[in-house]
Amino acid sequence: MADLIAELAGALGEANVLVSEQDQAPFLTDWLGKYRGAARAVIRPGSADDVAAAMRICARHGAPVVPQGGNTSMSGGATPDSSGTAIVLSLARLNRIRDIDTVSNTITVDAGVVLAKVQQAAQAAGHFFPLSLGAEGSCTIGGNLAANAGGVAVLRYGTMRELTLGLEVVLADGRIWDGLTALRKDNTGYALRDLFIGSEGTLGIITGAVLKLFARPHARASAFVAVENTAAALSLLAAVRDRCGDRLTAFEFMTGECLSLILRHIGDARLPLSAMPQAAVLIELSDQDDEPALRERLEAALAESIESGLVPDAAIAQDGTQAKAFWRIREGVSEALVREGKAAKHDVSMPVSAMADFVAAADIAVRTVAPGVRPIVFGHLGDGNLHYNLLPAEGQAPEAFAALAPELTRIVHDEIGRRRGSISAEHGIGQLRVSEMPLRKAPLELELMHQLKHLLDPAGLLNPGKLLPAATRN
Ligand code: FAD
Ligand code: MLT
Ligand code: ZN
16 A cells, blocks of 8 residues: 555655545545545546556556546545545646637647636637536536536537547556547547546546537527426427527426425525416527527517416516526525435436426325425426436435335336436436446446446456446456
8 A cells, every 4th residue: 555655646746645534535525425435545646647647556556546526426426435445536636728729619628627617718718618517616527528417508509428529538557548639520430539428437537628619609598487397398398499499508497396495495596486386497598699689589489388378477587697596596406405405316317208207107106105205306308307306205204214215216217217218317327326227227238338348447447336336247
């Protein structure tokens, strides 16, 4: 052990090898406070070459490595296990914006750059980087890539995989794959880039990326709209899409229970409607025209739905401040859930057409097993992605609910299975869902994944216990 630490300190500098409990503490628990791990050391390399040197040293000593970006994972992906054998490799010091090419519409960044910084740099260059999520002030580009993050603008711009052109990756043996190309077309073999995206730190450590930039929207129009339920929200989605086309950038759904929870726990959140609705949708349009014209287009699209009775109430933001207040509600949900207590969280996706039926069936099924259980449902409805969270019945002891949670999760995921959906739409499998992989993935898929893992990381040093269950390794 001493040799390992000494060698790492020799390669990275002592200040970048954290061994004290106090220094390591922020790196050893996850954002939800669900997982607490232990590490031999937390290391903070400052470049891709540093990462490569560290990986060669760890490979020589057979030390497992847990890559960590902003540590905002919702599935415990960046938290080491409790064995204390792992090295946590933080990418936080790889924080340079390497290049902005306003002709090719690309930005090249280190993997440790915080998402909000990339958004700001693109804006400063008169362009736009669309990935947007509640954790954007602390999550990193490397974490967004490793988890193939989604967020609130997927409807228009796609997931992180669709926003990425090139990658730089350090392999488990310390070799560096330089795939940092800015090519939108390149048919020269297997798409290695896409293999590393979504691999949750189990196939390689991403140290750099070339990302797509877009024209900066000059106009935004936002509305907070009441609807009866999921089915009504889907009808509204079709109506708005029909009238507004690709200008539709976000369509975020929240049930009434979810809204009540947010208003209870998020002090500066205010309901912009005259009464608490059954459910609500936050709609955003964006384009290159002028804002009044875009707002008129949104008003016209909603007017038809108000007339038809589909929409009982709606508020349209008259300026950026009001739009921000709408988003404060939506972005407050994760925090509100944590303040309310331990929720059984589910990040699921299915065909958009199956969502209303899923919510109805899941609500009945979970209430049969756990009377009084409180579904808190919200999410990226236009992408077929819902966060179906369950809170204990009012007054129920947390331990009693915790004992029920595995059964409730099985029920929710069985409903997803019936609709050929996914048990992880955007948060990743991490350690939260790894035990379910043999139940939810076909044996052939798991076998192919294990063979790829074995090819790229034969010693199994990269993020062990995440994504792939150990037992079925070939
Ligand atoms: P970490 O949490 O540090 O790591 C995530 C995973 O990636 C881990 O498995 C880790 O080992 C691996 N990893 C990290 N960096 C690297 C690297 N450079 N190379 C290889 N592997 C690496 N996610 C969404 O998709 N959509 C949302 O709307 C969304 N909203 C959120 C809201 C809140 C309030 C919070 C707390 C989280 C939210 N998330 C959301 C989840 C999370 O923010 C994302 O998964 C994000 O992409 C993680 O980035 P990170 O830098 O924090 O990664
Ligand atoms: C969101 O959409 O807010 C996130 O994915 C986070 C969550 O599920 O809590
Ligand atoms: Zn989400």
